[in-house]
Amino acid sequence: MGDTFVTAALRIDNSLGATWCEGNVNFFRGNEVMNSIPVHGFPRRMTMLGERLLLQDRNRLELIDGLDQSLWVAEFSRTVSSVAVCGRNLICAAGSLVTFRDSSPGAASPLRSAPWR
Numbered sequence: 001m002g003d004t005f006v007t008a009a010l011r012i013d014n015s016l017g018a019t020w021c022e023g024n025v026n027f028f029r030g031n032e033v034m035n036s037i038p039v040h041g042f043p044r045r046m047t048m049l050g051e052r053l054l055l056q057d058r059n060r061l062e063l064i065d066g067l068d069q070s071l072w073v074a075e076f077s078r079t080v081s082s083v084a085v086c087g088r089n090l091i092c093a094a095g096s097l098v099t100f101r102d103s104s105p106g107a108a109s110p111l112r113s114a115p116w117r
Contacts, residue, residue, distance in 0.1 A: 009046035009053060017048035025053065027066035037068045047083060054090070056080055061092065074100070 006021040016028045020043060027034045045056040052071065055062045059079050063071040078095030085091075088102040 007043075007046065009048045011048045011050075017051075018046060018053045020046060025055075025064070027051075027053070035066045035068070037064065037066075039064075045083070047085070049085065049090075054083065056083060059094065074098075 004022050006019055008016060008020075009018045011017045016031075018028065019026045020039070023038055023040075025037045025039050025046075027037070039055065041057060043055040043057050045054075047054040047056070049063070052063055052065050055064065059076045061074045061080060061083070063073075065071060074092070076092075076094035076098075080092055080094040082093040083090065090100040090102075092098045092100070
């Protein structure tokens with residue numbers, strides 16, 4: 001990966017989904033790097049949502065996919081202290097509780113490749 005600190009995000013089946021190292025997010029398919037995307041700064045947390053990756057940094061959440069597309073960004077006036085997935089909802093604690101719902105037609109769970117709004 002590189003010569004510096006590496007952090008990883010696992011999929012729900014415990015397979016490796018993505019890593020961050022030296023300013024790049026590396027998306028994996030099996031044991032192979034599928035794509036490497038430059039990102040600014042070091043994300044405090046990374047969470048896989050299907051094949052998408054949620055990056056958390058202080059007061060900001062960003063959902064990206066493996067094709068280097070930013071699907072959405074949310075910025076808060078306070079630091080994001082916790083994020084949880086519950087069914088089709090992404091619940092965020094940042095001074096207050098905020099819920100984002102997967103609004104794509106037919107979405108059964110947040111663990112599919114569909115946009116979050």
